[in-house]
Amino acid sequence: MAQLDLAGGTATFGLLRNADYYLRTNLAQRFRTRYPDVRIRLVGQNSAETAQAVASGTVEDGLVTLPVPDEDLDIVPPARDELLYVTADAARALTSPTIDDFCSVPLVLYDAHYATTDPARRQLNERAQLAGRRIEPVIEVEYLSSALALVSEGFGDSVMCRAATLSDAMPANLRAVPFAEPLYDTLALVRRRGQILSPATREMARMAWDSLVEHQSGPHGTAEITASTGQLRRFLAG
Template identity: 25%
Template sequence: MEIRQLTYFSAVARHGSFTKAAQELHVTQPTLSKMVRLLEEELGATLFDRSSKPIALTDAGETILRSSQGILSSIDTMAAELDDVMQARKGTLRLGIPPMIGVHVFPSLIERFHSRYPQIRLQLVERGGKRIEEEVDSGELDVGLVILPMAQEDKFHLLPCMDETLHLIAPRDHWAAGRESVELGELEREPFLLFRDEFTLHHLILDHCRQAGFEPQVAFESSQWDFMVQLVRARFGITLLPGGMRRSLDPERFLVLPVVRPTMTWSLNMIWKKDKYLSFAAREWIAFMRQEWPAGTQA
């Protein structure tokens, strides 16, 4: 049984005429009659009483019509939904983001994308950069936002999104208050609050401290930047975060200064795997990001 046979049969049943159905379907009447006859032979039942004018459905024809209407309706729905997906009006995008980006700059991007594509479901997963890299590689995530450097950068397409310098976050009455900047080496005796090992920023800070000639005293590691900031407020230590985070901090309670010599850059990039099929939702997200978040934005 073919879908075309059911379509032809339904048209004849709707019009009560082979002639009118053939005109609607843009086929010859003999072709239409042959297709319906083949369907009857396949089913082993007569579907139309051809002796009546207009022709009428038999009991078997009534049964097949009810079933065929459901089948054809499902096919129409499937075609419409496929068209929606092809036009990126539906689908699911699995996106990995680092914790800081959620409060930092990302909500406005999500709002604009959702306004443009309300039927696309965004599945946001908050991870450290190393986990995001692994899950984009394995296919668990479609795309991800990570901090460079990456372990296996050659596996991925990269879209530069934002570069920021790291800043010292300390209590407002810290000894560096009144300064315009602080050198990394001056923080040698400070207790550091760092992200955990799965976060690229953890390794970025450790590497720069070692290059500056000291091993930092790590007082605490966390996966939550806001908890680290609260520990700074409680004078448990200092931390280093992208300068844009200062917009989220109360200047009456926190000192925020750029760290120099060396300057440390927080380089945010979007990644997706090379030589891997991308859903239409993922393709539209990548195109959206290229348009809405020009490469190398300075914050």
Template identity: 30%
Template sequence: MELAQLKYFQVMANIRHFTRAARMLDVTQPALSRSMSKLEKDLDVQLFKRNDGEIELTSEGERLLKRVDRILREVESAKEEASSGQPGAAAEFKLSFIHSLGSYALPHILQDFRTSYPDIRVHLNQQDSATLAQKVAAGETDLCLCSTLPTTEYSAWVYLWSEELFVTVPLGHPFTGRSSIDLHELENEPLIALKSSYSMRILVDQFFDLAGIHPEIAFEGDDIATISGLVSAGLGVSLLPKLAGVEHPGLCYIPVSFPICKRAVGVAWNTQRQLPAAAVRFQQFLIRRFDNAAKIPHDPQTN
């Protein structure tokens, strides 16, 4: 049994898909498959149940994962202490994220991560999507939480979760009380939206293209809180996620019947740079957290 095998196993156990795991590890899928088969042979147990690329852990695999997590944490801790010369020195990494995640998703994620890894320091950077893509490409951030894959040659992106976007109107608006709405019905409504450099705005424009309409833009802002406030004041309508824990009593959120309006959120990184051990831990923490359709804290009414 080799340390590399354990690392491969840990990633496989978290991602549970040969192709995506091989991409994350920067190895070929056949090489990864051979390594896992050899590990099973060495241990004389079946660790995975395989089905067209998708895999599940056996009970033996689940038990091994717990031990491997502990072993690799100890190995990384030993490396950090040896390289720093200061036992117990705190590890750190740089995490960038899109604006819209800062008010609801990211605080919950970081709070839970700190519970598991209290000694890891996270340097945060909040930017629009275009700027974040440049930072990932330039290696100026270790990890990036974003809703689209940065389109650069050496960038990778792994899906974590998706969230629904709602037609958002002020209370008292004629649409208030509707159970659903077709997006083309917003054709004559003033639209309040994020600026064009934000990935959510790009998605919103795509959804309106699908509906065959282009509403007049009444205002372009930098954050969802401002947009929500302006909608609440009756200055227009918008297409927004319903943010858990962010109260806007003057708003009504209406599901969209056509087109389906959802955005995917994932974690991106530069595959040409070696991630700090602390960043790898956070990356694995994210994948475990959202595996098997786990959801971020949410309002039940958004389901």
């Protein structure tokens, strides 16, 4: 897609907390270098919070993981990455765990503040409910890196996206394996339903897409691209 000549305005864009694992670039730096006269507002910690900000109109567009409440959103899912079970116990890593197995071991989970709304936690909780089980972590923290440090010390097991296994956040003694019934982080670009994006935000979203595709096509890409450039073009054009 052709780049624009932007002489002003503000790009407002929300990002999921783990965006760096998928973009592998400093999006603000890349955008500001290309468009030095445009202000940038990048917000977001958890995808649920980012989606809410987009739906309310305080942020124009964002990159999140699904599921999120979508009544007020237009969505295009450009990629998905597998969620893996992670443990320091070699025996527990020999087979792919079922949700029953997962609920039966000590768990260290992150996104404590968003325990009921975080997309990955929602998927796990719904799957456990269908199996007649409950997920009751022994430790909850806010950040993946904190959770993995505790898993590394043997305090419990956790989950992580496949992309994070190739990052510096992954302790050397941990093993990550797929679930018996695969789970995925589905990445999605979201905007308020029917809203026309400003030129600056539209360009920020395009650059995020380009960074995502560029990284996934390289040797360290782990996500499957699920949307076409045509779908993105239609989404950005409104």
